[in-house]
Amino acid sequence: MKNIRVRFAPSPTGYLHVGGLRTALYNYLFAKRNNGKFILRIEDTDQSRYVEGAVENLINALKWSGLEFDEGPEKDGGFGPYFQSQRLDIYKKYAADLVKNKNAYYCFCSPERLTALRDEQKSQNLQAKYDKHCLSLSETEIKEKLDARIPYVIRLNIPSFEKVVFNDIIRNRVEFDTATIDDQVLIKSDGFPTYHLANVIDDHLMDISHVIRGEEWLSSTPKHVLLYNFFGWEIPQFAHLPLLLNPDKTKLSKRQGDVAVEDYRAKGYSPEALLNFVALLGWNAGDDKEFYYMDELIEKFSLERVNNSGAVFDIQKLNWLNTEHFRKLPKENLLSQLKSILADSEFNDANYSDEYLLLIIESMIERVTSVKEILEKSPYFFTDPLSYEEESKAKNWKPETPELLNELAKRFALLGKITDKHDFEKPLKELAAEKEIGAGKLIHPLRLAVSGMSTGPGVYDLLYIIGKEKTISRIGKAVKAI
RNA sequence: GGCGCGUUCGUCUAGUGGCUUAGGACGCCGCCCUCUCAAGGCGGAGAUCACGGGUUCGAACCCCGUACGCGCUACCA
Numbered sequence: 044m045k046n047i048r049v050r051f052a053p054s055p056t057g058y059l060h061v062g063g064l065r066t067a068l069y070n071y072l073f074a075k076r077n078n079g080k081f082i083l084r085i086e087d088t089d090q091s092r093y094v095e096g097a098v099e100n101l102i103n104a105l106k107w108s109g110l111e112f113d114e115g116p117e118k119d120g121g122f123g124p125y126f127q128s129q130r131l132d133i134y135k136k137y138a139a140d141l142v143k144n145k146n147a148y149y150c151f152c153s154p155e156r157l158t159a160l161r162d163e164q165k166s167q168n169l170q171a172k173y174d175k176h177c178l179s180l181s182e183t184e185i186k187e188k189l190d191a192r193i194p195y196v197i198r199l200n201i202p203s204f205e206k207v208v209f210n211d212i213i214r215n216r217v218e219f220d221t222a223t224i225d226d227q228v229l230i231k232s233d234g235f236p237t238y239h240l241a242n243v244i245d246d247h248l249m250d251i252s253h254v255i256r257g258e259e260w261l262s263s264t265p266k267h268v269l270l271y272n273f274f275g276w277e278i279p280q281f282a283h284l285p286l287l288l289n290p291d292k293t294k295l296s297k298r299q300g301d302v303a304v305e306d307y308r309a310k311g312y313s314p315e316a317l318l319n320f321v322a323l324l325g326w327n328a329g330d331d332k333e334f335y336y337m338d339e340l341i342e343k344f345s346l347e348r349v350n351n352s353g354a355v356f357d358i359q360k361l362n363w364l365n366t367e368h369f370r371k372l373p374k375e376n377l378l379s380q381l382k383s384i385l386a387d388s389e390f391n392d393a394n395y396s397d398e399y400l401l402l403i404i405e406s407m408i409e410r411v412t413s414v415k416e417i418l419e420k421s422p423y424f425f426t427d428p429l430s431y432e433e434e435s436k437a438k439n440w441k442p443e444t445p446e447l448l449n450e451l452a453k454r455f456a457l458l459g460k461i462t463d464k465h466d467f468e469k470p471l472k473e474l475a476a477e478k479e480i481g482a483g484k485l486i487h488p489l490r491l492a493v494s495g496m497s498t499g500p501g502v503y504d505l506l507y508i509i510g511k512e513k514t515i516s517r518i519g520k521a522v523k524a525i
Numbered sequence: 526g527g528c529g530c531g532u533u534c535g536u537c538u539a540g541u542g543g544c545u546u547a548g549g550a551c552g553c554c555g556c557c558c559u560c561u562c563a564a565g566g567c568g569g570a571g572a573u574c575a576c577g578g579g580u581u582c583g584a585a586c587c588c589c590g591u592a593c594g595c596g597c598u599a600c601c602a
Contacts, residue, residue: 054602089601154600161599170527171598196600214530223528223598231600238602262529262597285531285595292594320537323550327538331549350538353595357536360551370564409564420562435561486560498562 047079049253051105051112052242054086055097058303059104061356062257062287062295065321069284070255071110072322072344079252083115084245087128088235098126104304108314109337122249127241134236137244137274138197138229146273147229150177150198151188173198173226197230199239199266207265212253212282212346219265227266239263243270246279255282255346258353259294282346285325286353295356307361311413313372316365324354334367366412377404380414388418390425402508406500421499424508427517428495431525435497439487445522447485448492450474452518455511464507467514492521 051067053059059067074081083105085098098116105112114120124130141147150173161171178200180188188195205221229240236244246254261283271278287295295302301310307317319335328343335343381400385391403424407417418425454470461467471489475482486502493514499505506514 052602056602086602092601150600157600165526168526172527194600198600217529219528225598228600233600235600237600242602257596258530259596259602265529283530288595290536294595323537325537329539331539333537333550352531354538355536357551360537363551407563410562481560483560490561496561500562502560 045252046250047074047077047252048082048250049074049079049255050082050084050246050249050251051110052084052086052245052256053101054089054092054238055094055101056092057094057097057100058305059101059108060295060302061304061307061317061321062302064104064108064110064304064317065287065324066255066257066284067105067108067110068318068322069282069326069344069346069349072341073253073255073346074113075341076344080113080120081110082120082122082249082251083112083125084249085116085126085128086238086241087126088238088241090233090235100305104308107308108304108318110318127236127245130241130245131234131236133248134230134241134244135234138236138240141199141229141270141273142197144273146200147197148178148200149180149185149189149195150226150228151180151193151195152176170223171225175200175226194232196228196232198226199229199269201226201266201269207268209264209268209278209281211261211264212280213285213349213351214261214283217261217264221265221269224265224269227263239266240270243267243274243276247271247274247276251279253280253282253346255284258283258286282349285350287324288353288355290355290357292353292355300356300358311415312361312365313368313413316361316368319368320361320364324356325350334364362412369412370408374401374404377408377414381417384415384418385425390418390422393425395425399508406504406508410499421494421496423494423496423499423505427513427520428493431491431495431521432497435487435491436525439491439497440525441484441488444488445525447474447478448488448518448522451485451489452515455515458511461507461511464501464503467503467506489518492525493517 049070051063051070053063053067071081073079083102085101087093087098102116112118114122115125119125138147142149152173156176157173160174164171177198201221201224203222206218207221207224208216208218211217227239228237230236245251264281264283268278289295289299291299293299301307304317308314315336318337318340322335322340322344323333326344326349329348378397378400381404385395385400403417403421404414407421411417411420451471451474454474455467458466458470471485472482475485487497490499490502490505491497493509494505500508509517
């Protein structure tokens with residue numbers, strides 16, 4: 044079997060789309076599974092869409108996701124450059140060959156004529172297609188126009204009434220009639236190639252064996268097939284991936300939620316979870332397994348098992364997977380994450396011991412789905428309560444509460460050095476018994492006083508972590524404040 | 526409008542002619558546990574396999590048609 048070489052070929056629009064992430068992942072998995080190479084190529088042939096820093100963002104997002112490319116920008120594998128904008132001479136040369144063989148031709152039509160033509164066709168409910176007006180230009184006419192510096196494009200000369208048939212790994216046989224295919228512009232008037240030309244030339248020159256890309260490319264694949272034929276090149280294997288969809292089943296878009304990998308990163312999702320989730324959107328191994336690490340994905344992946352219908356991006360399932368992955372992270376990882384998040388937070392002035400932070404992690408891990416959430420759900424480990432939850436106040440703060448809590452604080456103060464969370468339990472239970480009330484009558488207001496909240500770890504864990512001194516002082520504060 | 530691709534619980538999916546009274550997961554609901562919130566355990570509801578024809582002893586699975594959805598229809602990728 045020939046060498047497996049696949050590419051992820053995004054256009055640098057500013058960020059990595061999760062759909063793009065999945066495309067990249069499938070390419071990556073396929074490459075790794077088959078001892079092939081995963082190549083990153085930047086399709087920056089549209090000057091009007093140039094975005095500052097986009098390539099850097101893209102590469103960073105891929106790196107964060109763990110999809111390291113074998114060849115690409117700054118990583119030459121002998122097939123570079125990997126920026127299409129740096130390969131203009133190559134495209135020009137091949138375009139000239141096409142023109143010489145009459146498989147492409149110069150077109151000098153103005154945008155106005157093109158628009159008028161399209162409008163006319165549309166009004167008659169005809170397919171919008173270039174009318175090959177410039178195909179009939181003579182050599183001398185072309186030369187004259189060229190000399191006169193009239194702007195031109197080079198168009199693909201689609202033969203009429205032929206069938207173009209190709210095989211797609213995911214969709215099997217696909218057939219198009221050339222009568223329905225437009226004479227695609229190959230070289231734009233600014234001298235840049237369009238995607239269609241550049242992609243075929245680069246895939247051939249870069250020795251790409253499998254073209255794995257989104258379904259939106261399926262309709263233009265016959266143009267590419269024609270180009271391969273005109274050049275006399277071997278056609279790569281195609282695999283057109285189903286689209287990722289919004290909940291309303293339209294193509295996944297910004298308007299209906301987050302689509303950038305960096306958005307998910309910012310929200311605290313882990314790359315492992317995001318990758319695991321996205322891998323399952325359109326692929327499965329044929330069994331019930333849903334939790335995967337990268338190495339297992341590589342081991343099991345095959346294009347043949349990719350689905351052929353679009354998949355809704357279901358954030359709930361992502362949340363679940365994120366949680367599953369999160370629970371399996373080693374403590375040291377969580378600790379270092381928490382430290383760096385704290386450093387960037389409003390609580391960055393204090394210095395917390397590893398021991399302290401580890402206790403927090405242990406108490407919160409079942410209650411959050413990311414380290415970031417620890418700060419959101421339990422700020423009380425880092426600051427005294429700034430306010431007290433109204434609902435809990437109404438429910439748990441009774442007229443006799445201040446007196447009870449003061450008494451409890453007094454008894455806590457009598458405790459020696461705290462060595463176990465249950466040290467707090469005894470005085471609390473005793474007081475409850477003496478007053479002939481349920482422990483809950485003390486526990487709920489106590490939690491509120493100490494944390495300002497009504498939810499969180501077990502109350503004894505809570506007290507043990509924040510410590511005896513802070514517990515007592517916070518009770519004092521709460522009694523005054525509430 | 527034309528062309529292409531698709532259609533199994535709300536969602537992701539298993540299923541490739543008899544093993545299927547269509548399996549799993551997320552979510553949802555209930556119960557248990559319990560100082561709260563979670564986590565965990567147990568259980569439940571939820572799909573006439575888009576619809577209509579055909580082929581077959583037998584079809585979610587094969588064929589044809591229809592409907593619907595999506596994609597493409599740019600000197601964007």
